[in-house]
Amino acid sequence: MSELDAVLARIDADLDPSLERLFDWLRIPSVSADPAHAGDCRRAAEWLARDISGLGFTAGLEETAGHPIVLGRAPAPGKPRVLFYGHYDVQPADPVELWETPAFEPRVATLADGRKAIVARGACDDKGQVMTFVEACRAFKAVTGSLPVDVTLLVEGEEEVGSRHMPGFVESRRDELEADVALVCDTSMWDPRTPAITVSLRGLVYEEVTVKAADRDLHSGLFGGAAQNPIRVLAAIIAALHDPQGRVTLPGFYDGVPEPPADVVEQWRGLGLTAETFLGPVGLSVPAGERDRMVIEQIQSRPTCDVNGIFGGYTGPGAKTVIAAQATAKLSFRLVGAQDPDRIRASFRAFVRDRLPADCEAEFGAFSSSPAVALPYTMPALKRAQQALTDEWGREALAIGSGGSIPIVGDFKRTLGLDTLLVGFGLDDDRIHSPNEKYDLTSFHKGTRSWARILAALAQA
Template identity: 70%
Template sequence: MSHLDQVLQRIDSDLDSSLERLFQWLEVPSISTDPAYKDYCRTAGQWLVDELKSIGIEASLRETGGHPAVVGHAQGEAKLHVLFYGHYDVQPVDPLELWETPPFEPKIATLPDGRKVISARGSSDDKGQVMTFVEACRAWKAETGSLPITVTFLVEGAEEDGSKFLPEFIAANKDELKADVALVCDTGMWDQDTPAITSSLRGMVYQEVIVRCADRDLHSGSFGGAAQNPIHVLSRIIAAIHDDNGRITIPEFYEGVPETPTQVLDQWRGLNLTEEEFLGQVGLKKSAGEKGRMLIEQIQSRPTCDVNGIIGGYTGEGTKTVIASEASCKVSFRLVGDQDPEKIAANFQAFVRERIPSDCSVEFIKHKGSRALALPHDFPAITAAKAALHDEWQKDPIVIGMGGSIPVGGDFKRTLGLDTLFVGFGLDDDRIHSPNEKYDLKSFHKGTRSWARILAALSK
């Protein structure tokens, strides 16, 4: 029996104990965004430090400007060195009354379709995912006394609060955190039977726009028809951002946007993701994206612009015939390829200013942006992970882009020069950030086995 076979057998026999350990961690309400839970965040970090030490991995709780980070080191047999990232903090649980069971009292539940799931806040995002990797390391250490490759652990406590102090921490400890490749487990599968590797992440630009016209709110009977209405001005600007084909009209917006390789498009086409299947689950029927693009392109490999909120005028009960003095909106852009967040932000502001009447004004509030990330499709770590995942799931893994943004990948690239392999086992119905978060028992078990295989594959 090979070492890998022994490790997989250990994971299977130790599943109940693995769940007990995970449940202990899930019981800690490590809500990073609420200062009332500050001590619980430290407790959750220390719990992981103690757990890593218990399997012979050097670990410590390290101070940041916010919640502490867990850093650990384990020497491996092969020369390859990976930096594993996850987070131990969780989202708030509001509204509490919508939870079917208490969010910090984990339990195994059975869904109507018969699936066994771990029900608790943090079960999928991200404690359960982190523990798949930790438990894989535990099995390797138990069976062979060491890991196949050298691993540095970085598990932070403020991902749900924007990772405000993580870039500074990475920069201050870049020598200690240096590695050959980073591993991140905060992603998901294509479906409950098909593993996925995330090879690209969209970047982000976020802007708030405030349009001001009159110096006070006006009576619409007296000034209507003559005075500029900032809600009208803002609405016209928002409407002008997209043309009739769904393309974004901001000058030079598509500069740096690559075309997806034909072989990748062929793979995506074979997934048969339909508008009815994807949009039907949220009560919609027709895609609003770029015409001439597959739905899966629209959500993974193409840039977007969305208005996330709009505010203006009287919104209370009843009537108030007023022309507001100002209106505002919040706008987000998801970027791909080599799009430059700074240039996108500047061009967007110029686009807006050109459409502001001469007797009105506009103010912008700029938030942190991030570039998109993409791995080459022949990246050796992807090749190794694909083979390992196929062996575990008996299906070819899907190599996909991710519509969302995980900024730490950019921090690793900019500060440490590391490319990041994103492999996770979450599912679309895990209800992360919502009441009744869950993590499939199958995802936890086979996710642990998958990481054991990936560690072995990377060692070669």
């Protein structure tokens, strides 16, 4: 039996005790958004620090102005260095009445299709995922007495409330967090049998624009036809943001947008993601993005512009015949590749101003802004991790993009110069942030085995 085989056998034999450890952590209601649970957040951090200390990590709590950060180090001089990131905070359980059993009393349930799953708040997001990595480390320590790579473990308690203090912490500890690659376990598989590595995250620009005209709401009988209507003006501007082919019309918007390699596109094409399978479950049928792109491209590798809210004038019950003095819209732009958030913001504002008629002015509010993050498809660590996942699951591990954003990955790149392997074992039906959150028992078990294989593969670099 090889060393890796012995580690995998240990993981199999230790499944029940590993579940008990996870359940102990899940019982702590570490809800970061609720000040009443500040003590529970600290207890959850202390629990993890204590657990990894038992594995030989030098571990402790790093204080912030919010909830503490768990920092653990298991040095292995001369070996490849990895920085593992996760979070111990969870979403509130509300509405509690929709839970089949209490949110912080974890259990293993049998689903309608026969699958077994861990049910509790935080089971998937992110305590269960973090523990797959910790349990892989535990197995290596039990079998070999050491870890195959140099590990720094960084687990925060404010991811669910925006990671307010993490960027500053990373900046202040940049020398201590130096590594060859970062690892994150907070993403999903393609389906219950197909593992995936997320190789790109879309960036984000969030804008608010208010178009103003008259100095008050006007009677539409007295002023209608003569007075400028900000709602009409704003609606026309928003309508002009896309052409009939679904492309965004902002000047320079597609600067820096890359094309995925041909073999990756072919792999995506073979996944069979169609409008029927993707949009059908939400009551839609026709993709609204760029017409010459597959659905999978529209949602993960192409940039977007979406209106998230629009309001102005009278919106109460009944009728009130007014011409509004102003109208407001909130918009988000999802970015890919080398698109520059500042240039996109500037282009949008110029686009609006160029279309304002006489008697109108625009005011803008800036919110989130972050660039896209992407791994090179030829990255050696990516190839090693893909092969490790393929070996464990018996199906080719996919390299996919994510339509969302994970800001810490950008911080790792900008501050530490690190690329991040996003390897997670969540599923679409895990109900994260919702009542009855779950994590498939197979995801937990084979996720732990997967991390053991990945660590062994990275050790060969």
